[in-house]
Amino acid sequence: MPNELPPLRSRIAERLVADRGPGKKKLWVLIAIPLGILAGLACLAVFGLYIWLARGLPSIDWARHYRPPIVTTIWSGDEQLIGEFYDERRVVVPYDRIPKRLKQAVIASEDKDFFEHGGVSFTGLMRGIYQTYVRHTRTVGGSTLSQQTAKAIMASVEGEQSVRIRSGWPGVRRKAREFILTRRLENNFDKEHILWLYMNEVYFGHHSYGVQAAAENYFRKNVWELTLPEIALIAGLPQAPSKYSPFAHPERSRARRMYVLRRMFEEGMITAQERKEAEAAPIQVYSVQDIFRETAPYVTEHIRRDLVARYGNDRLLDEGLKVYATVDLEREHDAVAATIKGVIEADKRQGFRGPLMQVKKKDWDDFIKKEQAFLEGEGKRDEVIAALVTSVEKESAKIRVGDQEGVIPLEQAAWARKPNPELNSEYTKITTLRPVLSAGDVVLVRATEGKGVWALEQDPKLQGALISTDPNSGYVVAMIGGYDFEKSEFNRAFQACRQPGSAFKPVIYSAAIEQQGFTASTILLDAPIVADDDSTGRRWKPQNYEEEFKGDGAGLLLRLPIRADRCVRDVRASGKEGEDDLPAPGARSRRPHPRGSQLVLRSVDGARRSRRRRLLEAVRRAGAGDDAGDGVPHAAADGGSVQTAGHGRARRGVGKAGGRKDRYHQRPVRRLVPRVHARSGDGGLGGLRHLRKPDGQVRDRRPLRAPHLARLHAEGAQGHAAG
Numbered sequence: 001m002p003n004e005l006p007p008l009r010s011r012i013a014e015r016l017v018a019d020r021g022p023g024k025k026k027l028w029v030l031i032a033i034p035l036g037i038l039a040g041l042a043c044l045a046v047f048g049l050y051i052w053l054a055r056g057l058p059s060i061d062w063a064r065h066y067r068p069p070i071v072t073t074i075w076s077g078d079e080q081l082i083g084e085f086y087d088e089r090r091v092v093v094p095y096d097r098i099p100k101r102l103k104q105a106v107i108a109s110e111d112k113d114f115f116e117h118g119g120v121s122f123t124g125l126m127r128g129i130y131q132t133y134v135r136h137t138r139t140v141g142g143s144t145l146s147q148q149t150a151k152a153i154m155a156s157v158e159g160e161q162s163v164r165i166r167s168g169w170p171g172v173r174r175k176a177r178e179f180i181l182t183r184r185l186e187n188n189f190d191k192e193h194i195l196w197l198y199m200n201e202v203y204f205g206h207h208s209y210g211v212q213a214a215a216e217n218y219f220r221k222n223v224w225e226l227t228l229p230e231i232a233l234i235a236g237l238p239q240a241p242s243k244y245s246p247f248a249h250p251e252r253s254r255a256r257r258m259y260v261l262r263r264m265f266e267e268g269m270i271t272a273q274e275r276k277e278a279e280a281a282p283i284q285v286y287s288v289q290d291i292f293r294e295t296a297p298y299v300t301e302h303i304r305r306d307l308v309a310r311y312g313n314d315r316l317l318d319e320g321l322k323v324y325a326t327v328d329l330e331r332e333h334d335a336v337a338a339t340i341k342g343v344i345e346a347d348k349r350q351g352f353r354g355p356l357m358q359v360k361k362k363d364w365d366d367f368i369k370k371e372q373a374f375l376e377g378e379g380k381r382d383e384v385i386a387a388l389v390t391s392v393e394k395e396s397a398k399i400r401v402g403d404q405e406g407v408i409p410l411e412q413a414a415w416a417r418k419p420n421p422e423l424n425s426e427y428t429k430i431t432t433l434r435p436v437l438s439a440g441d442v443v444l445v446r447a448t449e450g451k452g453v454w455a456l457e458q459d460p461k462l463q464g465a466l467i468s469t470d471p472n473s474g475y476v477v478a479m480i481g482g483y484d485f486e487k488s489e490f491n492r493a494f495q496a497c498r499q500p501g502s503a504f505k506p507v508i509y510s511a512a513i514e515q516q517g518f519t520a521s522t523i524l525l526d527a528p529i530v531a532d533d534d535s536t537g538r539r540w541k542p543q544n545y546e547e548e549f550k551g552d553g554a555g556l557l558l559r560l561p562i563r564a565d566r567c568v569r570d571v572r573a574s575g576k577e578g579e580d581d582l583p584a585p586g587a588r589s590r591r592p593h594p595r596g597s598q599l600v601l602r603s604v605d606g607a608r609r610s611r612r613r614r615l616l617e618a619v620r621r622a623g624a625g626d627d628a629g630d631g632v633p634h635a636a637a638d639g640g641s642v643q644t645a646g647h648g649r650a651r652r653g654v655g656k657a658g659g660r661k662d663r664y665h666q667r668p669v670r671r672l673v674p675r676v677h678a679r680s681g682d683g684g685l686g687g688l689r690h691l692r693k694p695d696g697q698v699r700d701r702r703p704l705r706a707p708h709l710a711r712l713h714a715e716g717a718q719g720h721a722a723g
Contacts, residue, residue, distance in 0.1 A: 015027060016028040016031070050180070053173065053176050053177050053180060054177070054180050056158075057154070057177060057180060057181050057184075058153050058154065058157045058158075058181065060184055060185075060188050062153070062157070063153065063185065063188075063189065063197060064188070064189075066092070066197065066200070068088070068090055068092065068156055068200065068201060068209075069086065069087050069088045069090060069156065069317065069318040069319075069320075070086070070088075070090050070091065070092060070318070070319070070320035071084050071085070071086040071089055071090065071091060071213075071320060072084065072085040072086065072307075072316055072317065072319070072320055072321040072322075072323065073320075073321075073322055073323065074300055074303055074323045074325060075322065075323065075324050075325065076296075076325055076327050076328060076329040076332070077324070077325060077326050077327055077328045077329075077475075077477070078328050078329055078330065080295075080329045081291055081295075082291065082295045082296045082299065082300055082325070082327070082329060083291055083292045083295065083296075083300035083303070083304070084291055084292065085304060085316055085317055086317055086318075087317045087318060088156065088209040089207045089208060089209060089213050089217070090200065090201075090209035090210045090212075090213050091210060091212040091213050091216065092200050092210065092212070093199070093200065093210070093211065093212040093223055094196075095192060095193075095195075095196040095199075097223065097224050098196075098199055098211060098223060098224070099223065099224055099226060099231065101228060101231050101264075101269070101270075102199075102211060102223065102226065102231045102234070102235060103195060103199075104264060104267070104269040105231050105232055105234075105235035105260050105264055105269075106145070106195075106198070106199070106235045106238075107145070107195075108260065108263040108264045108266075108267045108269060109235055109236060109239075109259065109260045109263050109264075110145055110148070110235075110238070110239070111144045111145040111146075112263075112267060113144075114144065114145050114146075114191065114195070115191050117144060118183075118186055119144060119146040119147070119182045119183055119185065119186035120144060120146075120147065120179065120182060120183075121144050144182075145194070145195065145198050146182045146185055146186060146194055147178055147179070147182045148198060148202060148238065149182075149185065149194055149197050149198040149201060149202070150178050150181040150182040150185060151163050151178055152197075152198070152201040152202045152203065153181065153197070153201060154177070154178065154181065155203075156201060156209075163178075185197075199211045200212075202238045203238070203241060204234060204237045204238060204241060205237050205241025205242060205244075205245055206218060206241070206245065206247070206288060207288055211223045211234060214234050214237070215230075215234065217286075217288050218230075218233070218234065218246070218285045218286065219284075219285065219286065220286050227281075228261075228270070228274060228277075228278045229257065229278040229279075229281035229283075232257045232260040232261050232264070232278060233246065233253060233256075233257045233260075233283065233285075235260050236253075236256035236257055236259065236260045237256075239256075244256045246283050246285045247285065247287070250283060253283060254283060257278075257279075257283070258279055261275050261278050261279055262275070293485060293486070295329070296327065296329065296332050296336075297485035297489075298479060298480060298481035298482065298485060298491050298493070299325065299327050299332065299479050301485075301489060301491070302479070302481070302491055302494055303323060303325060304316070307321070307323065326470075326475035326476055326477060327476060327477060327478060327479065328477045328478065331468065331477050331478040332477075332478045332479070334478070335466050335468065335478040335479070335480050336480055338466070339464045339465075339466045339480045339483070340464075340483065342464060343460050343462050343463070343464040343483050344457075344460055346460075346462055346464075347458070347460035347461060347462045348415040348425075348458070349415070349425040350419055350421070350425075350462075351415075351416070351417045351418055351419030351420065351425070352413075352415070352416035352417065352418070352419070352436060352456075352458060353419065353458060353461075355389075355437070355441035355442055355443045356386065356442045356443060356444065357441075357442045358440050358441060358442070359388060359440050359441075359442055360440065361439070361440060364388060364390075364400075364440075367388055367442075368388065368400055368402060368403070371385075371386065371388070371400075371401070371402045372402035372403050374402075375401070375402045383446055383447070384444050384445070384446050384457050385401060385444070385445065385446075386442050386443070386444060386445075387399040387400065387401045387406070387442070387443055387444070387445040387454065388400045388401075388440070388441075388442055389408075389437050389438065389439055389440065389441040389442075389443060390439055391439055392433055392434055392437045392438055392439060393433070393434075394410075394432045394433065394434060395409065395410040395432070395433065396408065396409050396410065396433065397413075397433050397437050399443075399445065399454060401445065401454070404452075405452065406445075406452045406453065406454045407452060407453060407454070408433070408437075408445065408453075408454050408455070408456050409453060410430070410431075410432070410433055412448065412453070412454065412455035412456060413430070413433060413436065413437075413455070413456035414429040414430055415429070415430075415456075416430055416433075416436045416456055417429065417430050418435075443456060443457075443458075444456075444457040444458055444459065445457060460483060462483065463482050463483050463488065463492060464480065464482070464483055464492075465480055465481055465482060465491075465492035465493040465496065466478070466479070466480040466493065467479045467480075467493040467494075479493050479494070480493060481493045481494065481495075526544075526549050527549055528541065528549060529541070529542065
């Protein structure tokens, strides 16, 4: 029809390009200019938003040269692990050491299209949105393995809190940053590298970052040693480590494992028979070993403080140092055994301080039930436990230890006298239990070899400390800082000051031999002596332990006062009256020092206090006469070394004994002093001593020039190193 109008599109196009007359621009030009400006502004805004969102994201170089926070380990001198320090417990494992089935399990359960998509699965994202926000059936995540890897990297670099934001604009910003990092990973690395990053970076719960740490913590195995049921359990954890924890929620963990096995079967990765056997396998996992507290807590804590002072806390927790200490773990165990045994025996000599509490008879059944529940759980391995006294006779007391009945005979509680420091415990043993215990008392007991027979115990109030060094190198081979690290972390071996007492004698006699020409046969006079202390203006008159003197003319060979506690002769050995040139014992140079008698006044009788380690080093140098120099200058790890394990830095020695010659010990003194100490007899500081294990076997036999030790780990005492 001639009057029919053209289509609207044609008419609009004609109007846009039509000539509007001289000097007028076409209509499309007038529209295109503002649209172009708006498009440019929008691009700039998007680019600015991208720059703002991407600011502070981990660099791709971080993933290319992968150096995540890893574990710092402390090793004993006999190459046994004694401590770990970390923010994230991670052990990086190469890609080819990760089992193929573990890779398959993770892909099947988390992202079956991992090798097809470009980092973001839009179908998975839409499916998650539909299930979570439309149907409200369950919360479904749409993140791919690449996105989860990006999220784990951000958590490691920026902190866990940065990836826990889920709602509002902060949640949108976090997701956008995660998307940007995901695309960067996909553009710079192949899928195998991204999967390797995922396997080493993601959190698997139970203090485990990465599959190797998870295998160690859950199953105490290497990752390449895992079975199919163990692989399926680990592969199901990253989605919700707390929710599927085999410790807190074993049934959920089993259901999640079955889901992973089903997905692997559906993807053709395992057979029906393998799936059936794996689903039927029981879940057997292990709690994380507290190596720090169970091995040598005082040693490890002392090393930690030293490392923080040397390298800083961040490097200690993040850079995977390998620290080699000088402590021998077997000697350390023996040392703890001896220290605890000595503390307990000394505490018992003071008497029995009474029961822990008193329980009314109507509450006995409730107490017994709670005690039994404790013994079946946390107290399963305890050697000393609480017991309820049900009746008391003259020579025995009946007790209940949970559901068990037992008896405390008089001979196993003979030490339980009333505390009285004026009485000798050897002659005040109790002859009846009736004044000591009563029905309803709750006391500590320890099982004996007899069936149903228990020994009365009590928690010591005393503390003890012990430090042992190698007399030749000066390295610390064992150290105990207290009775119980859980109750007191104060290290009495390295931090406490005490009176040196007779332990200072070797230093005094070494100086006398060198400076005054004394020999092992020099006669020392046991007669009163008076000295003036110039620093205080006071007069001092030393006394012997027996508060008596042998009298004028009574002499004693120089080698004997070490055994006999004759303090006046020690003063005479420290310097002839009027001589002021006695060098400071243990010093390396002949610096001026006060009168020898004043030295003894301040050092031997305790006016001057000393730290055990410093005193031990001085005694060792005086007795062994070694030229090693520093000995133990800083920490229990001295003489060891520190090495950065996972990050490829050069090994660095720490605190090794120097080779400087010690001018204080001249060659004649080095030959004479050990002989003087060794001949002093069993009762003296240098006497031959036996270091015995708890079974009574002789462990070592040599001159005691520095304290040797032994700990109460004994044959059966596992558990906390401090007891």
